[in-house]
Amino acid sequence: MYPYNRYYRVIFQRDDYIGWHAGNWDVSTRSVAICIDGNFESNTPDSVVLKSIAGLINNKYKNVNSILGHNEVNKNTICPGNKFLEEWKSTLIKLIRAG
Numbered sequence: 001m002y003p004y005n006r007y008y009r010v011i012f013q014r015d016d017y018i019g020w021h022a023g024n025w026d027v028s029t030r031s032v033a034i035c036i037d038g039n040f041e042s043n044t045p046d047s048v049v050l051k052s053i054a055g056l057i058n059n060k061y062k063n064v065n066s067i068l069g070h071n072e073v074n075k076n077t078i079c080p081g082n083k084f085l086e087e088w089k090s091t092l093i094k095l096i097r098a099g
């Protein structure tokens, strides 16, 4: 999702395709990736973006077991930024659970 002034860009890959999105084959075969465009080393995605992601997950995936940051499954990346675990992962999970 790409907040750019007044629109978002959403790109879907078919869920029956297995991508190399996680950089960890086992995880890639049983997960989907949601990419947020931006630099989240010093910023946190705003509430509109987080609500959009929660809505996407709730509309498309009914039995989500976990939300993992990219670097939780692939230590070779800093994605999605060091604020994910401490600041916005829990917010995202709350938004998903709130439905």
Ligand SMILES: [Zn+2]
Residues within 6 Å of the ligand: 070, 077, 079, 080
């Ligand atoms: Zn990533």
